[in-house]
Amino acid sequence: MRMKIIYGLIGLILSFSISAATPYVQTGTVSTYVPRTGMTIINNTQYQVNANTICRQVIRRGELGPILSEGQSIGFNFNKELGQVPQISEVWILSN
Secondary structure, eight states, X not given: OHHHHHHHHHHHHHHHHHTOOOSOSEEEEEEEXXXXXXXXXXXXXXXXXXXXXXXXXXXXXXXXXXOOOTTOEEEEEEEOOTTSOOEEEEEEEOOO
């Protein structure tokens, strides 16, 4: 009985360590980014990026927000309100 409990606990611990979640929900490649308006196209879907978007990368001093590049792979989370373009809330720059 004691061994079953020990093996059960070991299995539970291993299952938690194996299924580590990524911090972002979506991934994609930026095909268009217009810094002046924040309009961004990722995988043929339009999103909005602005100064409230949290960028999970090193940002150079003086930059006001995330700078995305066409062809860049990213992970991101977004908020969508009815009738509005989805707003990217957080973005991770992934290595290409």
